[in-house]
Amino acid sequence: MAMEKESNAGTAVTAEAQSGVDYTGKKIGMWLFLFTELLFFGGMFLLYSVFRSQYPAEFHSAAQEENLLLGSVNTTILLTSSFTIAVAIAAIRKGNKIFSLYMQTATIMFGICFLIIKYFEWSAKISKGIYPDSPALLSREKGEILFFSLYYVMTGIHGIHVLIGVIAIAIMFVYTRRGVIGRDNFAKLENTGLYWHFVDIVWIYLFPLFYLIT
Amino acid sequence: MNERTMDNKSPEESSFYHEKGKYSGVLAWLMSTDHKRIGLMYLGALLSFFSVGVTLGVLIRLSLIAPGAILNAQQYNEVFTVHGIIQIFLFIIPGIPVAFGNFFLPIMIGARDVAFPRLNRLTLWLYLAGAAIVMLSLFIKGAPPDTGWTFYAPYSIQTKANVSLAVLGVFVLGFSSIFTGLNFVTTIHRMRAPGMEWFRLPLFVWTLYATGWVQILATPVLAITLVFIVLGRVFGVGFFDPSKGGDPILYEHLFWVYSHPAVYIMVLPAMGIISEIMPTFSRRNIFGYKAIVFSALAIASVGYFVWGHHMFTSGMSDTARIVFSFITFLVAVPSGVKVFNWVATLYKGSIEVDSPLLFALSFIFLFSIGGLTGLIVGSLAPNLHVHGTYFIVAHFHYVMFGGVGFSFLAGLHYWFPKMFGRMFSEKVAKIGWFFFFIGFNVLYFSMFILGYQGMPRRYFEPPPQYHGWSVVSTVGSWLLALGLIIIFSNLISALFKGPKASSNPWGGGTLEWSIPSPPPAENFIEIPVVDSGPYGHGKRE
Secondary structure, eight states, rough: HHHHHHHSSSSSSHHHHHTOOHHHHHHHHHHHHHHHHHHHHHHEEEEHHHHHHHHHHHHHHHHHOOOOHHHHHHHHHHHHHHHHHHHHHHHHHHHHHHHHHHHHHHHHHHHHHHHHHOOOOOOOHHHHHSTTOOOHHHHHHHHHHHHHHHHHHHHHHHHHHHHHHHHHHHHHHHHHHHTTBBTBBBHHHHHHHHHHHHHHHHHHHHHHIIOOOO | OOOOOOOOOOTTTTTTGGGSSOOTTTHHTTOOOOOHHHHHHHHHHHHHHHHHHHHHOOOOOOHHHTTTTSSSSHHHHHHHHHHHHHHIIOOOOOOOOIIHHHHHHHHHHOOSSSSSSHHHHHHHHHHHHHHHHHHHHHSSSSSOOOSTTOOOOOOOHOOSSHHHHHOOOOOOOOHHHHHHHHHHHHHHHOOOTTTOOOOGSOOOHHHHHHHHHHHHHHHHHHHHHHHHHHHHEEEEEOOOGGGTTHHHHHHHHHHHHHHHHHHHHHHHHHHHHEEEEEEEESSSSSSSSEEEEEEEHHHHHHHHGGGGOOOOTOOOOOOHHHHHHHHHHHOOOOOOOOHHOOOOOOOOOOOOOOOHHHHHHHHHHHHHHHHHHHHHHHSSSHHHHHHHBBBHHHHHHHHIIIIIIIHHHHHHHHHHHHHHOOOOOOOHHHHHHHHHHHHHHHHEEEEEEHHHTTBTOSSSOOGGGGGHHHHHHHHHHHHHHHHHHHHHHHHHHHHOOOOOOOOOOSSSOOOGGOOOOOOOOOOOSSOOOOOOOOSSOOOOO
């Protein structure tokens, strides 16, 4: 802190940066990373929109086979988990370490629940013989083949992101316990939270595209 | 922290080469988070791959004048694919930002390092891992990739060659590129020295900034496209397979959505280097600083919307083709602005024709030819005539090799004394430049003629009527290789035997010339305070 004060004689913006604890810089870095994630998923949403406009009727019929109940439960779970991680960050900013740890644990649990439900959804489909390149799927209409291929690819890659998020929050949990993350140094946790919200937002688009628009 | 570096030490001993860290030997480099060490490791790796790529290129030219004598048809396909993958993904895309950007960006803005030094080290590891995976795809069981560097579907999904592995390697390289861009953009926002306002930034920094944004926003689209290839090969997902409802043209769209902006990832920093060299060697302030800044930003933003011009013959609506063609003409304007500015900087200057300037002037000449032929390719009617011919190959190499390659060498000669603290022989550098420049034009200008006559690209055995110019072109490749050998033996011998370089041998005005050569461990003893623009202040020492 002393160093920061000293170099404040220069430009206020960069003084913080030069001292090595640049909160704003860390946030900028994370937002830029989220932009790349956005465009990564953008490639998939682009395919979805092209194929949907090519085969609207078949997308319509295929979507009716999705399990709306499990999809809705998962949406609720993920939205709640976004709330808990936000509370965890608010708690650490107020110095309430124990409560923050509870909230981080809850977020991890919600993330795992989401993946378990996803697992049951996938296995139900696979047991019906619906998976990419399966004989049962290839005998269907082309639009339906594409719908289910997109379903597996998009929810699969989203699932991997949920898994990465769960691991990241678990690491933050350890950092918080050790005091690496605390009232004055919470950028890591906040950035993890940003990532988690991003994963959540992607799901908010996936849910209607695959389950609701029938 | 500040006093540690220079007290009681000669400049020689306080250089970053002598900095003692936690590790020794090779690990002292691989584990280092010093942007200068990372930049030098990148430079070494890049130039190694570049030499492999050039060798393969010479091999391609040899095979074309005597088909079957050296390579059979399958090997020929593999060699031109690997030539492309190495030169594009391992050399020219990472190229200038990771080598010179890493080394000089923090120094030029008056910082001690980049914003995220450990992330920077991670990009190097990712680059090395990606390169290793790509190399693995050449040597393990099965055949090396034979798809061309573009990995076009459906062939990339059907071929038995090791495409999955090569694509995975490029995916990892993509991460390296994204993190480098992210790091540089954050660094430029946050780490500028006091008084280093946006319009006091050296132009090389501005182009790195624009490039960083393109890396951040374009590379993920390539990543997801490559994931689709792997999913197609491993799980039979048929997004590009018409029998499963997919569309191979979609692959081309997704691929070029990245790969056209990637051209600007390569060429923008190259333009930045030229903008540094022109004012230094004409002893004048740069002409039209702000015009160059805004044209860099314009290129970076308009460059996203021209990818369709790679696909004029693939099947697109006329409306789309006209729009893409029009935007292609638009994106040429800012490049033209830059060329005018560089030439105007020379006007009434006190010009010193040293080797960096020779390479820079060659850049302007070759890049103009590449750019103007790009307009021929970008208009709809001539495009039908020259599409898929050597005209495209020539245009591409004039822009990439004649543009970025020459700029890379210009930067290498310009910053060599600063990076290594040694001077090379000016005379030998000029002789090397001469053979390189002549060889380059013989090699690639013949291809314009061949292409205009209709010689198709990627053919193993060209029709006999093209043999004459083909031989000329191959002879050019030998001259070019000779030039490169002279250039690099000169630099390598200077590393060991060159005389000590002063801190400012060219009289540059930017901050890197205000510190000793090679720079001390944390660049500056005291962070400088900047009170004016970047050019026109240096004195030769």
